[in-house]
Amino acid sequence: MKAVKEKSLSIVIKGLSKTFSEDALKAVYVLKDVDLTIQRGEFYILLGPSGCGKSTLLNMIAGFLDKTDGQLDIYGENANRGTNRGFVFQSADSALFPWLTVEENVEFGLKMKKVPLEERKKMVHSYIELAGLSGHHHKFPSEISGGMKQRVQLARVLSNNPDILLMDEPFGALDAMTRRTMQKELIRIWQETNKTVIFVTHDIQEALMLGQRIGIMSVGPSSKITSTYEIDLPYPREITSPDFNHYYKIVQSHFD
Ligand SMILES: Nc1ncnc2c1ncn2[C@@H]1O[C@H](COP(=O)(O)OP(=O)(O)OP(=O)(O)O)[C@@H](O)[C@H]1O
Ligand SMILES: [Mg+2]
Structure with a gap:
């Protein structure tokens, strides 16, 4: 009997690196050795300071940018084709x-x-x-x-x-109240559609309002995901709750 190969339903990133320079000897790496696995249906946050390479990583996951080195597979296929x-x-x-x-x-x-x-x-x-x-x-x-x-x-x-929603600071230009409404709406839509969401932000509060997991990226160059937190709080999340504050302090400590 022929074995049926099961299609992987995760995004698998291993040792992923990116440089924009053409000269390999003088290359400055924006991203270096990024490791990350995201399961289907997950709401994952990429959190990091301005210029660390969040958009670069998201654009690579989108297939807009080529990788320099490493592995980037989306549901078992190379990032430049396949999954919508x-x-x-x-x-x-x-x-x-x-x-x-x-x-x-x-x-x-x-x-x-x-x-x-x-x-x-x-x-x-x-x-x-x-x-x-x-x-x-x-x-x-x-x-x-x-x-x-x-x-x-x-x-x-x-x-x-699409199977996967990639969002690059989509609420960054909105006023605080509208942003809060949009965050709630996004959670509702995610819960209704079961999509995988990868959401980029540099706002800790936003990360904690939305994410099941938060990956924290280090300051570039050679940025990578240095810590990951599982946020075990039910939705909709309450900014003023002690649990929220507990996570806020932990995440904030990375940026002090
Ligand atoms: N096309 C490009 N050519 C050369 N360098 C680039 C290019 N795109 C991005 N970079 C550099 O890569 C680094 C990371 O940029 P990126 O836009 O990914 O950061 P970011 O974390 O999304 O920042 P922000 O929070 O400000 O949006 C920066 O130093 C940037 O100058
Ligand atoms: Mg960006």
């Missing part, structure tokens, strides 16, 4: 088409994939609802707030039904 990944950028302004309405922006990828009209409309409707955009579908990006634009970006990414 969706990327949410920090600024929705550069990600959305200003001449298309909310609905048309969400519909864009489905149209490209030639999903039939009726099915497409149904999907767009459900993702607009999921992202909390009901009633705003005919507005243009210039007519909605920053938080709403991020919702549109999220709805558009979700409509392509």
